[in-house]
Amino acid sequence: MIKMSQVYQKLQKIVSKNFVSNDLYVRHAYSRNVNPVLQGVPDIVIRPKDAEEISEILKIANQENIPIIPRGGGCCEWGGSIPDGDTGILLDMKRMSNIINLDQDNLIVTAESGISWGALNNYLSQFGLYTGCLGPGSGLTASIGGGISHHSVGAGGCAKYGACTNQLVSLEVVLPTGDIIETGSQANQFSKFPFNRFGNGPDLAGLFCGDNGIYGVKTKVSLRVFPRPPFAEYKTFLLPRKDAQAASQIMIEIRRKGIDVFDTIYMPQVIIATSGPLGTFPMWDILKKKRGILFYTIEANSEVELEQKVKQLDEIFLNNKSEELGPELSDGNFAKWQYENPWHLYHNLWGMVPASEPFTAECFTPINTLPELILDTQAWENEHKEDMNQITKITGNLLILSGAGPIAMVDGNNVEYTVGFNTSDSYYNGKKHKIIDKLNLKLWKSLLIRMFKHGVQYYMFGTLPSSLMVEIGGYSLEYYNLLKSIKKILDPNCILSRGKFNLKGD
């Protein structure tokens, strides 16, 4: 095996010296994601400009058995876009952020995978278009490549349009061996432009959707885009006492009636009750009853259509003993703010308390399982008070809170359940307390296992949850063998996203 310095020289020849670095500080700048514990410092950071450069980089990595980790917006959790350990080459994909084509006849946009959801939608808005699902809540920074790698939802539109992978038409992918392929209609080399995902044989694009970056590096993404309807209404309701049951029931009824809500988002009681004292949502201070809220946004192409849909929705909400809040944000109507400020809510909730860190991850679960999951999350907290108290003994009075963030309805009859707890950072009073990291990780793993055993689907896996799912036997042997076999064929040296799903090579 040659030295890393020689690898570095080879990489310089591919991208030129300005786009590769092995500087200590540059490497540490890419060593974390939004999770508070995991860190992996790459040996080299490189900023490729196209699929061909990535192909060359991957070939070198294969020759020298060096792990590669792609990183889009870097908003992943739990090791999603950092190396597993201090090693490897990190591909910073943000240099590849050009919009390649907007096909206004067929309503398909093609862009390089490093562009953010925010920038892409900003561009589309000039034409009265949007991507439907606006990607993850972190979409001002998060890239479309990362979104496809995780089935992302959360920024808006996922009740109507589903996860962002639903809109996928075609992908250009650099396989771990360096081969470059295109999927969907582009699998036919005679096709002049991307127009459909399915056909030309199996849906190989699906292999890369939600793969968490283990099967290939996405370099070009074609997505369906949609005309933004000119009319919209937004309403927020205070739920009755058993708010989780009510929220679940309302969402089920919306689906049964086939109403195409753009968003329906449930803010559980824990958010409403704590956001007042924490000052996050002062508008809800006016609520006498601090119960959960549920809001909807509905779009329409005419006033008449909008009126009809609003009437149907209001009936469902009111029949379930919800109370409509006033129309303005100051009245607590959060729905309009969310519609007009996509990607902001995520930032707002990220770390509700100073010097605390959120241990959360997102999963999909059927709407009707929601009440049980929320109850069990509370039960989990009660069972783990001892470990939590050990942390608060060190850091003082910081309250460790478990629960769920905003719960968004997604297509099908599912919701996105962002569950976790807010806990103390291990860096406290000028010193790092490793015991806090250890306890936090112990707690986190136990909560993840608890949720796995409810049968939920995590989608932004990162290294930690994906490996945990394997370790606890979440996958059947046959399923995991298939996943491994595909990996072996595509990536015989296991250089890409090494460590995820416990895939570490030979």
Place this chain on the structure above:
Amino acid sequence: MQKGCGECGFAINPMVGIDLTCPVKEALGEEAFEIYFSRGRMSVLKSILEGSIPLSKELAEYVYQCTECGNCTETCHQSDEHVVLNVSRWIDHCKVWNALRKDLVESGFAPLEKHNSLIEWMNDEKMKNPYGEAQGKKFEWLSTFSNIKDRGDLVFFEGCTMPLRQVNTLKNMMKILQVAGIEVPISKEEWCCGSIGLRIGKCGEDIIRHNVELLEQMGAKTVFSACAGCYRTLKKDYPEILGKELPFEVKHITEILNDLLANNQIPFKPNESEVLKVTFHDPCHLGRHMNFYEVPRELLIKIPNLELIEMKRNRAHSWCCGAGGGVKSQFSELALKISMERIYEAIETGANILTTSCPFCIGNLKDAYNRLQPEDQFKIKVIDLIDLIASKI
């Protein structure tokens, strides 16, 4: 403090419709590794705090490539009265960067070479300014004006950049004040306000105490400055560092001029038919640092035959000129690149004049202007707000 940063990345990418982001990141373009902007720096800071990497000269080279414009903070803190971004309560990026700079200085890895000269000159008994000029030179311009008083309620703090680099603007300011019947005391004992030292991370309290005592001895009830950097330093840094309120109020020249205009104390030339289209650049030290946005605009719209046109990015979303945080002196090409973007944004508005109220911004914008193609230079002029008013009386 920075451990409160969740590294969500919100602060680094453009806000839809506002295009707010880091000017250094944008100027470096495709070469902008994350170490050059907020999230990457926060990650590095965590590693430093945790003891896994050291402070060093190499780190200083990255850290000082930041204008401390506060755009990252503004983006991170996007909020309104009903939906408050909690992080805004405990993360002030500029304070974090300043604390790091101070640590680098204390560890001997900073100031960088050119910054070191500025600080030496600022502290030199014969200079007391960061331009390396003899102290007396700063006050030569005063010889044009007779009867400058030693004491008074309203005292002018002249700073260093204007008297040493933009003296005509200073003379124009005096001309306006004289026409308006305002006499202002100015002291020849004034030292640099210390802004450059504070931004670099090395400024002794002796400078601050000297200036405060001097201004107090002059009988000041109000001190005003025509420099955004001095204004911020006197109004914000001095009380913070001294731990007490100053014995006088601090104002910016635009507040003084605005009052004079409101009282019709500035006689403009009559019957000018040409309407000037003017766009205003918010200096970071006035705007984001001091939340001072409206006074210059109120002032501008009071000037006859003047149409104020806003740039796409204005007020809290204003694009930095590129000069601040020591970037102009140490990384002049980077400063110019940032400044060029701002000038092109001004040209886009169709304005004939790009004006501002900060000599540092003016200096950098004019340097960038000189690099424009002649056809672009023809489209716009860069003029200090004081000079703009003076030209109309």
